[in-house]
Amino acid sequence: MKTKIIGEIFCSLLAILFVYASVSKLLDYDTFKMQLARSPFITRFSSVVASAIPFIEIITALLLAFSRLRLIGLYTSLFLLTLFTGYLVGILNFSYYIPCSCGGVLSMLSWKEHIVFNLFFLMLTIIGILLESKEQSSPFIVQ
Numbered sequence: 001m002k003t004k005i006i007g008e009i010f011c012s013l014l015a016i017l018f019v020y021a022s023v024s025k026l027l028d029y030d031t032f033k034m035q036l037a038r039s040p041f042i043t044r045f046s047s048v049v050a051s052a053i054p055f056i057e058i059i060t061a062l063l064l065a066f067s068r069l070r071l072i073g074l075y076t077s078l079f080l081l082t083l084f085t086g087y088l089v090g091i092l093n094f095s096y097y098i099p100c101s102c103g104g105v106l107s108m109l110s111w112k113e114h115i116v117f118n119l120f121f122l123m124l125t126i127i128g129i130l131l132e133s134k135e136q137s138s139p140f141i142v143q
Helices: 002-027 029-037 043-065 067-094 104-108 111-137
Strands: none
Touching: 002 029, 002 043, 002 067, 002 111, 029 043, 043 067, 067 111
């Protein structure tokens, strides 16, 4: 029971993160799109990426909200957080220009703080996957 509550808390935190991130991108969509267009890694695909990311973040938050879809949401979270953290590390180490398309409170973080922030949520995601996998494999759980 205690692990179920911890899993619920982790999934709620992740859902809040993804809703917050998508809403902040959508509220300042033109800036978000412009910053992605300046990114040395995704310039050619910036329009598609700018449209897809908020949509995927909202879908991920919805997956995390429903117990039957939660494990899919956690794996989607793992993918997104790993991809974005890798992108940040790549930008910091291999780019002459560092675009900042983060919105809201996250825009106040330094790049290293943002990576630590992402690593924290990656850790929550991995623990959440382990807890949810255990929860779903238990034969005594009624859903």
